[in-house]
Amino acid sequence: MTTAIEVRNLHHRYRGAGDHPPAVGDVSFEVEENQFFTLLGPSGCGKTTTLRCIAGLEKPDSGEIRLGEVVVVSDRTFVPTHRRDIGMVFQDYAVWPHMTVFENVAFPLRMRSNRRVRTSELRNKVMPMLEMMGMTQFEKRRATQLSGGQQQRLSLARALVREPEVLLLDEPLSSLDARLRAQMRTELRRVQRQLKVTTVFVTHDQIEALSLSNEIAVMQDGNIVQQGRPRDLYFHPDSEFVGNLVGAANLITGVIHTVGDVDSDGIRRLEVATDLGTVVCEDASEQALDTGMSCSVLVRPEAVLMHHSEPEQRENIFVGRVDLGLFIGEGVEHEVTVGPIGLKIKVPTSVRFRRDDKVYVEIPSKSCVVFAQ
Amino acid sequence: MTLLRDSPPSEPPAAPSRPRHLSVLDNIYARRLRGRTVMAILAIAVLLYLVGGPLFILATSTFQKNEFGLPLSAGSRWTTENIQTVFGSSETYHVLVTTLLFALGSLIVAFIVALSFSWLIERTNIPCRNLLFVLVVAPSGMPLLITSISWSLLLNPTNGVINQFLHAVLGIKFSAYSLPGMILVQAFGMVPLTFLLITGSLRSMNGVLEDAADASGANRWRIVRKITLPLLTPALLGALIYEFVNSVENVDVPLVLGLPGHITVLSTTIFNNTHPATGLPDYGLSSTYGLLLLILALGPLIVYDRAIGSGGKYATITGRVRRPTRIDLGRWRIPMFIGAMSYIVVSFLLPLLILVFASIQPFYSGVNKAAFGKVTLNEWRNIWHTGSVGMAIKNTILLGVVVSVGTMLLSVMIAWVIVRARSRFIWILDLLAFMPHAIPGVVIGLSVLLLYLMLPLPIYGTIWIIVIAQSTLYVSLGTRLMGAAIAQTQVVLEEAAAASGAPMRRIWFRVIIPLIRPSFFNGALLVFMASMQNLTLPLMLSSPGNVVLSSLIWDRWNYGLPTQAAVLSVVMTAITVTIAALLRGGSGTRDTV
Numbered sequence: 001m002t003t004a005i006e007v008r009n010l011h012h013r014y015r016g017a018g019d020h021p022p023a024v025g026d027v028s029f030e031v032e033e034n035q036f037f038t039l040l041g042p043s044g045c046g047k048t049t050t051l052r053c054i055a056g057l058e059k060p061d062s063g064e065i066r067l068g069e070v071v072v073v074s075d076r077t078f079v080p081t082h083r084r085d086i087g088m089v090f091q092d093y094a095v096w097p098h099m100t101v102f103e104n105v106a107f108p109l110r111m112r113s114n115r116r117v118r119t120s121e122l123r124n125k126v127m128p129m130l131e132m133m134g135m136t137q138f139e140k141r142r143a144t145q146l147s148g149g150q151q152q153r154l155s156l157a158r159a160l161v162r163e164p165e166v167l168l169l170d171e172p173l174s175s176l177d178a179r180l181r182a183q184m185r186t187e188l189r190r191v192q193r194q195l196k197v198t199t200v201f202v203t204h205d206q207i208e209a210l211s212l213s214n215e216i217a218v219m220q221d222g223n224i225v226q227q228g229r230p231r232d233l234y235f236h237p238d239s240e241f242v243g244n245l246v247g248a249a250n251l252i253t254g255v256i257h258t259v260g261d262v263d264s265d266g267i268r269r270l271e272v273a274t275d276l277g278t279v280v281c282e283d284a285s286e287q288a289l290d291t292g293m294s295c296s297v298l299v300r301p302e303a304v305l306m307h308h309s310e311p312e313q314r315e316n317i318f319v320g321r322v323d324l325g326l327f328i329g330e331g332v333e334h335e336v337t338v339g340p341i342g343l344k345i346k347v348p349t350s351v352r353f354r355r356d357d358k359v360y361v362e363i364p365s366k367s368c369v370v371f372a373q
Numbered sequence: 374m375t376l377l378r379d380s381p382p383s384e385p386p387a388a389p390s391r392p393r394h395l396s397v398l399d400n401i402y403a404r405r406l407r408g409r410t411v412m413a414i415l416a417i418a419v420l421l422y423l424v425g426g427p428l429f430i431l432a433t434s435t436f437q438k439n440e441f442g443l444p445l446s447a448g449s450r451w452t453t454e455n456i457q458t459v460f461g462s463s464e465t466y467h468v469l470v471t472t473l474l475f476a477l478g479s480l481i482v483a484f485i486v487a488l489s490f491s492w493l494i495e496r497t498n499i500p501c502r503n504l505l506f507v508l509v510v511a512p513s514g515m516p517l518l519i520t521s522i523s524w525s526l527l528l529n530p531t532n533g534v535i536n537q538f539l540h541a542v543l544g545i546k547f548s549a550y551s552l553p554g555m556i557l558v559q560a561f562g563m564v565p566l567t568f569l570l571i572t573g574s575l576r577s578m579n580g581v582l583e584d585a586a587d588a589s590g591a592n593r594w595r596i597v598r599k600i601t602l603p604l605l606t607p608a609l610l611g612a613l614i615y616e617f618v619n620s621v622e623n624v625d626v627p628l629v630l631g632l633p634g635h636i637t638v639l640s641t642t643i644f645n646n647t648h649p650a651t652g653l654p655d656y657g658l659s660s661t662y663g664l665l666l667l668i669l670a671l672g673p674l675i676v677y678d679r680a681i682g683s684g685g686k687y688a689t690i691t692g693r694v695r696r697p698t699r700i701d702l703g704r705w706r707i708p709m710f711i712g713a714m715s716y717i718v719v720s721f722l723l724p725l726l727i728l729v730f731a732s733i734q735p736f737y738s739g740v741n742k743a744a745f746g747k748v749t750l751n752e753w754r755n756i757w758h759t760g761s762v763g764m765a766i767k768n769t770i771l772l773g774v775v776v777s778v779g780t781m782l783l784s785v786m787i788a789w790v791i792v793r794a795r796s797r798f799i800w801i802l803d804l805l806a807f808m809p810h811a812i813p814g815v816v817i818g819l820s821v822l823l824l825y826l827m828l829p830l831p832i833y834g835t836i837w838i839i840v841i842a843q844s845t846l847y848v849s850l851g852t853r854l855m856g857a858a859i860a861q862t863q864v865v866l867e868e869a870a871a872a873s874g875a876p877m878r879r880i881w882f883r884v885i886i887p888l889i890r891p892s893f894f895n896g897a898l899l900v901f902m903a904s905m906q907n908l909t910l911p912l913m914l915s916s917p918g919n920v921v922l923s924s925l926i927w928d929r930w931n932y933g934l935p936t937q938a939a940v941l942s943v944v945m946t947a948i949t950v951t952i953a954a955l956l957r958g959g960s961g962t963r964d965t966v
Contacts, residue, residue: 057868081871088872094865098887107883108873158873168872 004198005031010063023049025222040209041219056081087159091171093151095143108162129157149180167199281368301346303367307360316363420805423845427820434660455661472638476620482560487567513565514950516906519942521629523724532739550634574608580697622813640815663816731939765925777901784851810849818913834916858892
C-alpha cells in the first residue's frame with residue numbers, strides 16, 4: 001500500500017491566542033491509500049485545526065504535509081486550498097443557499113476550467129453522484145429547501161464529485177439528530193468503501209470513530225496521544241484519557257502488590273490491592289511495572305459480570321449491592337456499590353436485578369487494563 | 374508584524390532542485406496573497422484619504438490665519454487667534470445653548486412619538502398596523518429641507534395656512550420661525566428613522582424573556598421596567614446618539630426656519646462663515662466652530678461606547694424566539710387609532726398638500742378664496758426651460774449613482790476585510806470606517822472644502838467634490854450594512870468553495886457577491902436616497918457648476934421664488950418616496966444604521 005497523506009511535525013498556534021498552548025503542538029501521521037483515518041478528541045484538542053491545515057484553510061506555523069505525490073505544505077511551499085486535490089464536508093453543511101442541488105454538486109466541476117461549462121456536459125458526472133446519495137428527485141430544488149440530513153448528503157456529493165485524492169470530513173454528523181446520525185454513519189462507510197477514497201475524519205464521538213475507522217488517532221492538547229485500530233484503542237488504551245474517551249469505563253485505583261513473569265503470549269499477571277480488595281489483572285502492555293507502584297485499573301461496564309449467587313472457581317469476585325438500574329432496551333446499566341466505591345455494570349436483559357439486591361460482581365482478569373501512575 | 378493573517382512569509386529564492394509544478398503553485402499562491410493584502414492596504418489608504426485628510430486639514434486650519442481668511446496658504450501664520458475669537462465671544466455660548474436646546478428638544482419630541490408608535494404597532498392590537506407602519510415610515514422619503522419649506526408655508530406668521538386658521542378661530546398665531554417651531558419640524562423629520570431603529574429591536578425581542586419574568590411573579594409594570602427597557606437600552610441609546618448627531622449637523626431646518634427668525638445654531642454659524650452674504654469667507658474661524666461641533670457630536674458617542682461597548686455590533690439573535698403577546702387596548706383601540714392617524718395627517722399629509730398647492734399658484738400668498746381662483750400649471754410647464762434645472766437633475770442623478778455604487782463597493786471591500794480578517798490591526802480599519810458616522814455632515818463639508826482649496830486637484834467647484842464628500846459621509850452606513858450582511862453569510866460557504874477548487878476571484882463572483890447582492894442593492898438604494906436628500910454637503914460645497922436638486926430648491930426658496938421651489942419639491946418628494954417604498958420591499962430596511 002502507498003501512503004496517500006503524510007503529515008510531519010505539524011505545529012500551529014493561532015494569532016492572538018496569547019499564552020495559550022498551541023492548537024497543534026507536534027503532530028505526525030501517515031494515512032495509507034483507501035483508508036478511513038479518524039482524528040478523535042474532545043473539543044479544543046487540535047483535531048479540526050489539523051484537518052484545516054490539510055485542507056489549506058489554515059496555514060501551519062511549521063511542518064510538512066504531502067497529499068499523494070504533491071507536497072502542499074513545507075517551509076517553502078504552501079499550496080492554496082483550491083489547488084489541492086481534496087473534497088471537504090463541513091459540520092454545518094455549507095451548501096450554497098443561492099444555488100440548486102444540481103448546481104451545488106456541479107460547482108467543483110465548473111471550477112476545473114476557466115471557461116463556462118454547459119450544464120449538459122456535467123450531467124453525466126453530477127447525476128450518478130446524486131443517485132448514489134438518493135437525491136435525484138431534488139435536483140432542481142434550492143439547497144435551502146432540504147432537510148438537515150439531505151443537506152449533509154448533498155454536501156458529501158459535492159465533495160466527492162470531482163473524485164478527489166483525499167476526502168476531508170469535519171464533524172459531518174454532529175449537526176444531525178441521533179437517528180439520522182446513525183443512518184448517515186452507515187451510509188458514509190458504504191460510500192467510502194464503494195469509492196475507495198482516502199478519508200480523514202474528525203469527530204469527538206467515539207461511536208462514530210470506532211465504527212467507521214480503519215485507524216484512529218486520539219488527540220489531546222494538540223498532540224496525538226495514541227494511534228491504532230479501533231479494537232486496540234478500545235481494549236488496550238495506553239492511558240486513562242484514551243480509555244475514557246473511546247468508551248464508558250470504571251477506573252479503580254490501587255497499588256501493585258505482585259508482578260508475575262511474562263508468559264509466551266507477552267502477558268503478565270498482576271495483583272493489585274484496591275479498595276475492593278485484591279484484583280488480579282492480566283497486563284499485555286510493555287510498561288515498566290514494579291511492586292509498590294500506585295496504579296489504576298480500567299474495566300469496561302459490559303465486561304463486568306454480575307451474579308445472584310456466588311460463582312465457584314472464579315477469581316476477582318466481590319460482593320455488592322445494586323443502587324440503580326437504567327433499562328436502555330438492549331441491556332440494563334446498573335450502578336453497583338462495592339465496598340467504598342461504585343461500579344458501572346452493563347448486563348443483558350436476560351437476568352433481572354432489582355434495587356438493593358445483593359450481587360456477586362466478577363471482574364475478569366483479561367478485561368482489566370492497568371495504568372501505572 | 375504583518376497586517377493580514379495569511380500574509381506571505383518572506384519567500385526564499387526558489388531552489389533549483391525543486392519540481393517545476395511546485396514553483397508554479399508558489400507563484401499562484403503568492404499572487405493570491407498579494408491580492409488580498411492589496412485589498413486591505415487599498416481600503417485603509419482610501420479611508421485615510423477620505424476621512425483622515427479632511428480632519429487633519431480642519432484641525433490645522435483652526436490654528437492658522439491670514440488676511441484672506443484662507444489658511445494654509447501664502448501669508449498665513451500659526452496662531453490661536455481663532456480659538457480666542459470663538460471662545461471670547463458671548464455669541465458662541467448663545468449659539469451653543471441654542472444648538473443644545475434645539476437638539477434636545479427635537480430628540481425628546483421625536484422619541485416620544487417614535488416610542489409611542491413602536492409600542493402601538495408592535496405590542497398592541499391597534500387596527501391597521503401594517504398601514505400605520507408604512508405611513509409612519511413614508512415621510513422618511515421627504516427631505517428635511519422640503520419638510521421645512523412646507524412648514525414655513527403652513528406656519529409662517531404672515532400667511533401660513535394654519536396661522537390663518539388659528540387667527541380666525543382663536544385669535545392667536547404660532548410662528549415657525551422660532552425655536553419651538555424649529556424643534557417641532559426637526560422632530561417630524563426624525564420620527565421615521567427613530568421609529569425604524571426602535572421598532573426593529575422591539576419586534577425581534579424574545580417574548581419568552583418577558584414570559585419568564587411573568588412566571589417569576591413580576592407584574593406588568595415591573596416587567597417593563599426590569600426586562601423590556603433594559604433589553605431595549607442599547608437600541609434606544611444607539612438611536613439617541615445617531616439622531617443627536619443628525620440634529621446638530623443639519624442645516625435644513627436652521628436655514629429655512631432659523632434664518633428668518635434670526636436663530637442661529639452651530640451648523641448655520643459654520644455655513645455663514647464659509648458663505649457670508651458680504652465679504653470674504655473666514656475659513657479659520659469656521660474650522661474652529663467645526664472642531665467645536667465635532668467635539669459636541671463625539672462626546673455622547675464616547676459615553677455610549679463606554680456604556681454599551683461595541684462588542685455585539687454584529688451579534689445576531691439565536692435560538693427559538695417567540696413573539697411577545699399583544700396588549701388588548703379594549704375600548705381605547707379606536708381612539709388610539711384616530712390619534713395616530715391625526716399625527717400622520719398633520720406631520721405628513723398637510724405639508725404634502727400645501728406643497729402641491731403652492732406649486733400651482735403664480736405666487737404663493739396663503740390659502741384663500743382668491744388663491745383658488747388663480748390656480749395655474751404655468752410653473753410646471755415653464756420650469757424645465759430654466760437652464761439650471763436640467764443641470765441640477767443631471768447632476769443629482771450622476772451624484773446619486775456614483776456615490777451609491779462607489780460607496781457600496783468600497784464598503785463591501787472594507788466590511789469583508791473587517792469581518793473576515795483575523796489580524797490584531799483590523800481595529801484601525803474599523804475605526805476609520807466608523808469615524809464619519811460621528812462627524813457632522815457640515816464638518817465633513819467644511820473639511821473637504823478646505824482640502825480641495827489646498828490640493829491642486831481640479832475638482833473644486835465641480836460635482837466631484839460633492840461625490841467625494843458624500844462618499845466620506847456614507848461609507849460608515851455602507852460598511853455597517855455590508856458588515857452585517859457578510860457576517861450573516863457563514864465563512865464555511867467561502868471555505869467550501871475553496872475546497873471545491875475555486876480561487877479567490879471566483880469565490881467572490883460565484884459565492885460572496887450572489888449572497889450579499891440583496892443587501893448590496895438595498896444599501897445602494899438607501900445611499901442613493903440619502904445622497905439626493907442631502908442638502909448640507911451640496912450647499913457647503915456649492916458653486917454655479919455643481920448645483921443639484923436639493924441645493925437648487927434652497928436657492929429658489931432663498932431667492933424668493935416659492936412656486937418654483939414647490940414644483941421642484943413635489944418632483945423630488947415623489948422620487949424619494951418611491952425609492953423609500955422600494956426599500957420597504959427590500960430585505961435590510963429594519964436593520965439599517
